[in-house]
Structures are given as structure tokens and as C-alpha cells.
Amino acid sequence: MRLLEESRGREKAQTLFYRALAGAAELGGDPADAERLNELHADEQHHLSRLTARVLELGGSPRDLRDVRAPDTAPGAWEETARAREEEEVRWYEGLLEEDLDEQTRGVVQEILDSERHHREELRGKWMSA
Numbered sequence: 001m002r003l004l005e006e007s008r009g010r011e012k013a014q015t016l017f018y019r020a021l022a023g024a025a026e027l028g029g030d031p032a033d034a035e036r037l038n039e040l041h042a043d044e045q046h047h048l049s050r051l052t053a054r055v056l057e058l059g060g061s062p063r064d065l066r067d068v069r070a071p072d073t074a075p076g077a078w079e080e081t082a083r084a085r086e087e088e089e090v091r092w093y094e095g096l097l098e099e100d101l102d103e104q105t106r107g108v109v110q111e112i113l114d115s116e117r118h119h120r121e122e123l124r125g126k127w128m129s130a
């Protein structure tokens with residue numbers, strides 16, 4: 001449960017990161033980057049939802065994430081920062097798969113890891129199935 005909650009906090013930070021960047025791209029008149037960033041935001045939000053659902057399925061009570069703050073963002077150089085953040089997410093979920101997880105949790109983590117690998121390589125979203 002602790003690892004699921006840590007993962008939820010990480011995903012919340014990612015959603016805030018991409019949402020802030022998408023807003024900046026929209027305000028800056030960059031529709032192509034805004035679309036990419038909104039796709040990434042949607043996937044990260046989906047990760048958070050999947051992890052929250054798993055906590056509930058295991059009988060837990062998801063912690064309040066309102067204290068998670070958006071990381072500092074630099075809209076002009078977002079790709080380098082985003083790729084580094086995605087690399088960290090890949091390492092996190094690879095490490096999680098080394099833990100003693102039940103089959104369903106392992107499946108959720110593997111699906112998120114696959115998505116994070118695509119994010120890292122392509123800096124685009126829409127990798128999560130509905």
C-alpha cells in the first residue's frame with residue numbers, strides 16, 4: 001500500500017507538471033505543444049486513477065493529494081525536463097516490479113511502465129487504454 005501511495009503522489013506531480021506546461025503552451029500560441037502536453041497530462045491522470053482504484057480495491061483509503069505541488073516548469077525547454085522526469089518514472093516503476101506485488105497490482109504497474117517508456121521516448125501521450 002505504501003508503494004501504491006508513493007506512486008499516486010508521483011503521478012499527481014506529473015499531472016500538475018503537464019497541466020501547467022499545456023496551459024503555458026496554449027497561452028503562448030503553440031497548439032502543437034499544447035496538444036502533446038495535454039495528451040501527456042491525460043495519460044498521467046489515467047495512471048493516477050488506476051493507482052487510486054487499486055488502493056480502493058485492496059481496501060485502502062487513498063490519501064489526500066492536495067498537498068502535492070506542481071514542480072517548477074520552464075515552458076521554453078520543457079522537453080529536456082520532461083524526458084528526465086519520464087526517465088525517473090521508468091526507473092520507479094521498474095523498481096516497483098522488483099517488489100512482491102500481487103498479480104493485479106503487477107498488471108497495473110506493468111501497464112503504467114509501458115506507457116511511461118513511450119512517454120520517455122516520444123514525449124507524447126495517448127498510450128493508456130480506456
